Amino acid sequence: MKRATILGILLIAAAGLAAAEPAAVLIKNATLYPVTGPAVPGGDILIENGKITAIGKGLQAPAGAEVMDATGLSVYPGFIDGFTHFGLAEIGAIPSTVDYLETGKENPELKVAWAINPASIHFGTGRVTGTTAALVTPAGGTFPGMSALVKMDGWTFPEMQVKEIATGLINFPMTPRPPKEGAAVQQESKADVTSKLVDKIKDYLKEARRYLEVKNLSAKDPKVAAPAPNPKYEALAPVLNGTLPVIISVEKAKDIELAIKFVKDEKLKAIFRGCAQGFQVAGKIKQAGIPVIIDSLYTGPSEPEDGYDAPFRNVVELARAGVMLCFSTGDDPAQGKDLPHHAAKAVAFGLDREEAIKALTINAARIFGVDGRLGSLEPGKDADLFLATGDPLDFKTEVKVMFINGRKIDMANWWEDLYKKWKARPIK
């Protein structure tokens, strides 16, 4: 009965879909931040059929267009959260509401596209600071499955999807911190457990390549027997031929170096995620041309020796080395609203503010190969944008209006509904 109540309540908190959709909207007199070009004070932006069709000053509203005066407001392209479980988890402690974690080590055939719940309450609360798209990922094991890139709004998953399969995923092995100093540690570091675990991953990929090769041969040559179907190896095909990017979660400097070699050996199109000690090998990551998804900065240093400010300094050093970056809110969709606050923290410790905005928008779009559609205010791009009262990196800023696919989003959500109800209780 308890579970039934939970579901009932969660379903009520539906996505913020607008009822009416005028064919065109003209936003007037705003300060526009296109990201790929200079800011436009007193600018206008025209939205038609879900796309941005014009940007400039003194634009004329087409017949039937809704005209919105945005004096005093700032317009930014919607933020993109680079790694989340949106739609796959409601309440961490209740297993029946958690859907991103499968048992077993190798599950590359799993697709989050099969499980995302568009009515999750966290889409609504996650949007309040300007996020309009997110990479949704599975977790667990060495090959957790395939991520999807979704808009933060839609009646069904197909209506939300930007990419049904956005990336593959590999959780890279992590070198453990030696439990004690001294001779035993020396021996352990010689043993190099991590490289052995990497070899296991390489063996698995080798098996997959062989399977795909034999299958390919059998299709051409009837004398070659087709292998028994293996959906896991099938799923890895686009990763192995380098057409689908694969996110490699890796933390320690030593492991990052191993991962760079691994990517090179296997000829993968890789994106790193995490890289908590990336600052120690930033030049090497840059040289390898691998972008990095920064994990939630609500964390301490990977090792105490890295210094108290390592999580923030890491972002600064990676950016200084020229590594392409984006931000993410990580494992807890309930903390999704804090995406710009992670970026702000990096700015506090030295990241250029414009770079931070790029990481939240165009660079995230580039990393996921959707910069033709998302990440900036430009004619021809999806009308995913928001109108804010100030700097969207500021805690105090409020996002007043949001568009996703040109639809005006109802900013009501779980929190706002509660606030509206309970602030009405009379004071005695």
Add this chain to the structure above:
Amino acid sequence: MNKRSITGILAGLFVIAGAVSAGAADKPLLLKNGNILTISGGTIQGGDILIRDGKIAAVGQSLALPAGAETIDLQGQWVMPGIIDSHSHIAAEGDLNEMGDLMTPEVDIKDVLNPEDINIWYALTGGVTSVHTMHGSANPIGGRGIVLKLRWGVKSEELIFAGAPLTVKWALGENPKRSNMQGPGPAHYPQSRMGVEASIRNEFELARDYMRRWDEYNNKTKELGPAKKPGAVLPFPPRKDFRLEVVADILRGKYLIRCHAYQAEEMLSIMRLCREYGVKLVCFEHGLEGYRITNELVANGVANSTFVDFWAYKWEALQTMPHSAALMAKRGVLVALSSDNAERMRRLFNDAAKTVRFGGLSELEALKTITINPAKILGIDKWVGTIEAGKDADLAVFNRHPLDPFTVCEKTLVDGKVYFDRAKVLDDRKKAEDEKKKKETEAKKPKEKSNGGEV
């Protein structure tokens, strides 16, 4: 009696500690040219703070530099009272839940303090100067907590905030029910909120009975007097029960009660129970549904030590919103933002800024939730929580306004002593890196050939 003897011992220890860790406290220290967020008396632009013997001696503009004083020029940086975290679990050994029994007020965090916990240092880097380190929430009446000053590098007893009242942790809801614990195990009572409340009520009755038996014994021995009649039979004393001793002291009002709770109705129930037994409840911990019962919290004088936006991690943490803290504060509830977590502790000033956006607290009220409000809840507001002459020189210095999104903590002082200085951290880091580079280039150099017969 219990409490007095502990504070007595602590006072003794502090004399020793003061002598060891004073250092800078010998000389007066003048912090010059800062923007001082006093909390109690407005903001002083370009102001100075004079520190003497670990206390704030004066606050104002253009203070005179006393002879022999050291000076720190703040160059327009922002100074606020050191941040106080009224709900934390740092600086202690272990997981801080005594799971072995239902009621465990006999255990005391004071016994497991760990002054080497790196989280003390991390907390200082976020401007935190005092924390309330608590027992966990597995028990309806759990262990006793302690208020600490983050004097990084001292012995455990020197961490203790002298004079701070002692606290006891209670817990309601899912944790004492152990709702979220997986796997097989012996049946556990309580399994329901009814059981949690009944177990507390039962413990109160046991303690009342215990107190009655001791009163009877004490009265009887008093009647017999010092010169007792020959042949008179001395009564046997009741068996000493360290658990009920603490519960009795709870009933006598000797502890500040900190009650972990989430749901509005369980908070209302426990407030009724406390009224019935004459127990003063000081503060709800987390209290994520506190915004629903602001009238009742105000009427009972119960504070809330809460999160701004940590939510939805379990069922009882769902019915909330980031506006809760602000709404409660605006309606007269004493609200503190606390961390419960070593990482969140480093960014409580960011959490405070969120109360401005969600629920519209003023910047001053937002800052109060991490300074004077937790100080009041902990009963240490006469020493800390605002910048005023006579108070402890526990201060946090930020490069921008502490509610600015890009602010960084630059310095943290406890008792007038600088325990964290970002400039020094960066300087030390640079020196270490230069040293490392030097060693590397030396190692790369080809070794000079021996020049003949010289040794």
